[in-house]
Amino acid sequence: DTEVTQTPKHLVMGMTNKKSLKCEQHMGHRAMYWYKQKAKKPPELMFVYSYEKLSINESVPSRFSPECPNSSLLNLHLHALQPEDSALYLCASSPLPQVLVYNEQFFGPGTRLTVL
């Protein structure tokens, strides 16, 4: 299995809802990433997990809460989001953390999130 999967593909939520995004990879990668991407912009890094531990939080608001239950799974819990949080949320993984080895990242197809 050489891909990163993300569910759901699309998500519409109200500002008072609680929802979760899920990301999974079975390539044995030990680093996983969450990115946020607005239209016509590059991906912006949100979080990095290295060996299942949170290693980088790019000053993301607490309404976004990441979780890495095991080496294959990465979640992003969403609560009390704002309309400006509407974006494409991308998950990625790499064989080893970038801090150890410079290596390519494998991206999932993304979740298109709309906050009403």
Added chain:
Amino acid sequence: SQQGEEDPQALSIQEGENATMNCSYKTSINNLQWYRQNSGRGLVHLILIRSNEREKHSGRLRVTLDTSKKSSSLLITASRAADTASYFCAMPLRAGGTSYGKLTFGQGTILTVHP
């Protein structure tokens, strides 16, 4: 910041023509990567070129790196309509010899190939 700047921002060509995209960066790098993103989808890694390499090929892709000018270019030869996508350069963010453990992406070039 090591954020890359890409030009052109948008490129429109006919099928069969070559497409060249450029990326410039500010500080020294260990490697530079190129990614492709089809509309609204995830990014796909195309090629990684290390700082001690000057040129690298993969199929119809040719990447060059000029560390003295702090620039890289991506050439797609004999373009096809299926090459229509956004193309991003990306490089590890580091200070001196230490990696911060993350990539920074350029602003991207939107390539449109007309059949």
